[in-house]
Amino acid sequence: PQLTTGQRAYDIELARVNISGELLDLEAAGALHPSVDPIAFGTEICRRYQDLWEELTRTSVYPAGKYHYIDRRIRRLNDLGFDVAEMQIQHSSSGDTVTFVPKVVDAGHHHRQLLRLTGLDTEENQARRLLNDLESWMATQDDYAPGDPLGARTEVLAHRWVREVFRPTVRAVPQHLRGSMDPAELYHELLEHRWYLSERAQHDIGLDAAVKDFTARILPHPDPEAAPVQS
Structure with a gap:
């Protein structure tokens, strides 16, 4: 925020x-692999930086209620090695304006954060997906207070998410079909299934539809090669 666009570009x-200059020196000394083009290499680094900066800082406007697009953006940030420290959604007639505050995370961060907020003890990857879902849900609540992600209010909302979203969703899957999956693992699988179906449909199908499809088509046929069919 302290740099102007011109200063950053400079x-x-x-x-x-x-x-590129240093690489040209290495090339002249015969110490650079022939496959490396010094000029193209320097240009590519700058292009990648610009792409990364754009992904981290841009404000997105999505059609109202299209949370599938929010999930897609969060996944891109995760793939780049960032977590969402804060998310804010502003509703308007022209769509939902979504602002993300990304942060770099250390190993085990998601597991510790989810355990602290909800009491759920999961693997790191599962914890990251559940935290993303929790953050997206909190941003839609009227009493969400962005800017204080670790405050007492966040803990209250996290427990409400467990009570109003997590537990009812897990209970919607019949006990005899769950096999050895614990509740957190099952919820993670449901989130992944919703993502798969939403990508196919190009809109968020919602958890209820994902639970129904997952229960009807995936649990009775646990063949990993069998692709689910949207109902």
Whole structure:
């Protein structure tokens, strides 16, 4: 936030010139692999930086209620190695304006955070998906207070999510079909199934539809090669 667009562009251009220049020196000394083009290499680093900066800082506007697009953006941030420290949704007639505050996370962060907020003890990848779902749900609540992600209010909302979203969703799957999956693992699988179906449909199908399809088509046929069919 302290840099203007011009200052940032100057720094990036300076980096490009310096990186390419150093590589040209290595090339002249015969110490650079022939497959590396010094000019193209410096340009590519700057392009990747611009793409990363855009992904981390842009404000998105989605059609109202299209939370599938929010989930897609969160997944892209996760793939880049970032977590969502804070998310804010502003509703308007032109759509939902969504602002993300990303942060770098250390190993085991999601597991510790989910355990602290909800008491759910899961693997790291499962914890990340559940936290993303929790964060998305909290951002839709009228009493959500962005800017204080670790405050007491967040803990209250997290327990409400467990009571109003997590537990009812898990209970919707008949006990005899769950096999050895614990509740957190089952919820994680339901979130992944909703993502799969939503990607196919190009809109968020919702948890209820995902539970019905998962129960009807996946649990009785646990063949990993069998693709689910949207009902």
